[in-house]
Amino acid sequence: MPSKKALVRRPSPRLAEGLVTHIEREKVDLDLAVEQWEAYTEALRTHGWETIEVDPADDCPDSVFVEDTVVMYRNVALIARSGAESRREETAGVEEAVASLGCSVNWIWEPGTLDGGDVLKVGDTIYVGRGGRTNAAGVQQLRAAFEPLGARVVAVPVSKVLHLKSAITALPDGTILGRIPQLDAPSLFPRFLPVPEESGAHVVLLGGDKLLIAASAPKTAELLADLGHETVPVDISEFEKLEGCVTCLSVRMRELYV
Numbered sequence: 001m002p003s004k005k006a007l008v009r010r011p012s013p014r015l016a017e018g019l020v021t022h023i024e025r026e027k028v029d030l031d032l033a034v035e036q037w038e039a040y041t042e043a044l045r046t047h048g049w050e051t052i053e054v055d056p057a058d059d060c061p062d063s064v065f066v067e068d069t070v071v072m073y074r075n076v077a078l079i080a081r082s083g084a085e086s087r088r089e090e091t092a093g094v095e096e097a098v099a100s101l102g103c104s105v106n107w108i109w110e111p112g113t114l115d116g117g118d119v120l121k122v123g124d125t126i127y128v129g130r131g132g133r134t135n136a137a138g139v140q141q142l143r144a145a146f147e148p149l150g151a152r153v154v155a156v157p158v159s160k161v162l163h164l165k166s167a168i169t170a171l172p173d174g175t176i177l178g179r180i181p182q183l184d185a186p187s188l189f190p191r192f193l194p195v196p197e198e199s200g201a202h203v204v205l206l207g208g209d210k211l212l213i214a215a216s217a218p219k220t221a222e223l224l225a226d227l228g229h230e231t232v233p234v235d236i237s238e239f240e241k242l243e244g245c246v247t248c249l250s251v252r253m254r255e256l257y258v
């Protein structure tokens with residue numbers, strides 16, 4: 001059944017200690033981050049999404065990046081097991097939240113690792129990045145969880161960025177957005193639109209032609225508006241300092257049965 005619920009998680013007071021892998025560490029302003037998070041969740045609500053707050057995980061600096069903890073396909077929630085050990089405690093609260101929403105719950109088990117940021121769904125195709133956070137066992141377990149439900153899982157090597165979705169996301173029509181230099185194997189994607197800014201590779205589909213996009217990607221927003229999309233910019237500068245992007249701050253749930 002169509003649903004428009006989105007899991008979100010309030011930033012931890014320890015946000016500034018979040019992991020940084022591919023960029024230089026910059027000072028994070030926690031108060032500004034909280035303001036930006038509130039504006040982000042408000043933008044979801046303005047566009048018809050009910051936001052559901054997962055219990056905060058104040059001891060986990062990266063817990064605001066809730067997308068990494070779970071992958072939804074239909075009514076099934078696959079609880080991730082991060083390739084970054086410091087992020088593994090984050091899943092307990094998320095597991096409770098998805099169970100209380102009536103999802104069937106499944107898990108990535110040791111030795112598998114997988115971050116939700118490595119998983120991009122385009123219709124029934126699920127691209128999964130095999131890289132720093134997601135290993136081969138994680139890919140196999142994702143396949144075993146979702147292929148029986150009708151998904152086609154396509155594994156993609158990722159070595160230049162943190163997650164697959166640091167490099168690409170998809171428009172409502174399935175066109176992949178991204179920048180070729182950040183991809184190991186761009187030819188895997190059938191319809192590809194290069195964007196002018198790195199943060200322009202990330203959009204959240206709000207419904208219809210509406211796209212949430214980072215305020216740091218104004219040229220991409222212009223390009224997408226020129227192609228007939230309505231863009232909704234949000235400033236997420238404090239999360240970008242920790243390699244976060246617009247997708248990682250929520251988990252959209254579109255096919256719940258409750």
Ligand SMILES: NC(=O)NCCC[C@H](N)C(=O)O
Pocket residue numbers: 018019020021062065067068084087116117118162163165166242243244245247248
């Ligand atoms: N899905 C995402 O893009 N997640 C961003 C995670 C950033 C966090 N600092 C991390 O390194 O795990």
